[in-house]
Amino acid sequence: MSLRALITSFDDDALVALANKGLLRRAQKAVPDAQVLHFDDDEAGVQTGGQTVTIPAGGPQTATCDCPATGVCSHILTAVLALRDSPEPTDAEPATPEAPTVSASDWLAGLTADQLRKFAGADFDGAAVLAATAHVDQRGGNAQASFPSPEATVTFVAGQDLKAALYKGPATRKRLVVAAGAIALRDLAGVARDAPLASPSAAPAPDSETMDAILRALEEAIGQIFHGSAVLAEERLLDLAISAKVQSAPRLMGQLMTLSTQAGWAEAGDVRFEGGRFLAALSRTYALARAIRLCPEDTDLLGQARRSYQPVADMTLMCLGLHGWTTPNGARGLTAYFLDQETGEHRSATVARGAGMDLAFTAYQAYSNPLWGTPAASRLSGTFLVLENPLCAEDGQISTGDKTRAKDIQPLRTSDVQNSPALIRRWSDLRADLRVRMGTGLRRAAAPVPSLILPHSISEPQFDDISQRYVWQATDTVGQTLDLTATPDDRPRLAKLHTQFPGAVALLVLTSVVGDDLIHEPVTLLLSSLGDVEAVDVKFRDLPAGSALARAKAGLLQGFQRLTGSSGTPLQTAFPAQVLSQLAEQCRHLQPDTLARLAAGAEARQLLVLADRLEGLKTHQAPEDILATAYLCQEAMMMLALAD
Incomplete structure (x- = not known):
C-alpha cells in the first residue's frame, strides 16, 4: 500500500484515535500555513509552525517532528491533514494503478485463526472472552472497538496490520485489547471461531480452587487500592474476569470487570473513584463469590438465564x-x-x-x-x-x-390502566410493594423489578456527577419524591419526560440495584389516544412533547414546589453511606475513635449487627471483617431505602 493511500485512510476519527480531539482542532487551524516539502511512496516531509515533520512509509504512527514534544504532536496531525488534502503531482510518470484499499473489517475477516493466535499469544483466550463486551463502530474503511473494562479503544485503519492498530488504554493491555477488537469485528463479519465460546449454562461451574483465588484477590484488593498499588488489583481482577473458568458465572464476571475498572480509576486518580462505593462493590462481589463457592449450581447466583418451563x-x-x-x-x-x-x-x-x-x-x-x-x-x-x-x-x-x-390482541383502554390495582400512585405503596417482590441480600440484585406508576408531576432532569446518570424527580399525590434515572445514552429519548405529567396514563419503571444504589429506570410511557393506550418504549422511540396543558401544569407545580419545598423521602440512607465512606478511610489509616463513634451511631439507630461489627474492627481489621462490615452497610442502605 502506497504512503499516499495510507495517509488517505487516516480520516479525522483515526487522527483522534492517534492523538485527541483537542490536538486535532489545533492542527486543523494550522493547515493553511503548512507546506508540503516532498511526498512520495517512501516518505513525506511537511513544514508547519516552524517545525519539520517526516512521515516514513510506516504511516503517521512512525512520524517524527523536530519540536520538543514527545509522542504525537499537533505538527504531525497538521502534516497528515496537509498531505491528505494535497493533489497528486501532474508531471509524475503514470503509476501502476493500485488495487482498491481493503477496509479494516474485511482485512481482519481475511486473517486466519493461526495468524490471530500468533499475534495474541498468551492473551488469546482472554481476548476471546473480552471480545463479547466490545462495542463496534464501523467508520468508512476503518473500524473501532471500545471496551468498558478495561476502559480502552482500538482503531483499525484500512491498510495497516494488527501491530499498527491505534490503541488507547492501559499500556499493559494493548495486545489483549487489540486481539479482542479483532475477534469482535470478525464475529460481526460472520467469521466462525476455531474454538467457539461455550454458553454460560454449558460451561462448567467455577471450581473451588478458582473461587478461592477470586476470594484472595478481593481480600488483597483492599490493601492494593488504599495503599498505592491499584494497578495490581486492576490487572488481577480483569484476568480473573476473563478467565474461562468464570464464564459459567456471568454475574460474577460482570462484577469483577466493574471492580477492575474502578481500580483503574483509583490508579489514575480519576474523580469517578470513591472509596466507599468501591468498598461496597468489593463487599458485594466477595459475598457473591463466597455464596457461589457454597452453591456452585445456583442459577440466580451465577446469573444464568437457565430455567425449567x-x-x-x-x-x-x-x-x-x-x-x-x-x-x-x-x-x-x-x-x-x-x-x-x-x-x-x-x-x-x-x-x-x-x-x-x-x-x-x-x-x-x-x-x-x-x-x-x-x-x-x-x-x-x-x-x-x-x-x-x-x-x-x-x-x-x-x-x-x-x-x-398470542391471539385476540387489542389495544389497552385508558380506563383499563387507570382502574388497575397494579397502578401505584403513592411512593410509600411502591416501597411496600418492592419490599415484597425484590427479595433480600444477594437475591435482591438477581433481576430488575417492574412497576406501573402514576406520578403527579416530574421535574426537569439534573446530571449526577457521582453516578454519571440523569435524574428526574417524580412527585406523587402527597408530595413525596422518587428519583427516576437514565444513562447519558438514553437521555435524548427521554428529553420530554418532564412534560408528560400530569396528562399521561402511566409510566412503567424498572427497579434494580446498581452499585450501592436502588435505581428506578423509565421503560415505557403509556399515553392516551382517543380512549386507547399508546405505548412508547423509550429504548426504541423518542418521547413526544407533552400537551400544552400538561406542560403548563408541570411548570406551575414545579414552581410551587420550589417556593414551598417538597416533602420528599427523608435521607434515611445517609448514615450507612457515611459509614462506608469512613470505612474507606479506615482502610488507609486506622482510627479507633472514629470506629467507636460510628458504632455508637449505629446502635442509636437500632442497627445493632452493624454496631457490633464496627466495634470489632477496632481490634480486628482482617479483610474479611472489613468486607463483612461494608456489606452490612449497603444492606442497611437498601432496607432503609425501601422503608416507609
Missing part, C-alpha cells in the same frame, strides 16, 4: 412495555413486561443472547422480529392479549418458544 393454562395479559438491555459481560436481549389479569402478578418474557453468541443479534433486531406469531414484538406493547399454550417458569418468566401463540 412447564405448560400452564392460557393466560390473559396486559403488555405494559418492552425494554432492551445489555450486561457488562456482553449478554444482550429484549424483555417484554406483562400484567397477568387473573392473578395480578407481573410477568416477563425475554429473547436474549449470551456473551459471544450470535454477534449479529441486537435488542433492536428482536424488537422488530416476530414473537408468538405476531409480525413484530413491538406490536405487543400497550395491548391486551390471550396467550395460547404458554410455558412458564417458577419465577413468572414466560417462554418465547414457537409453540406459544
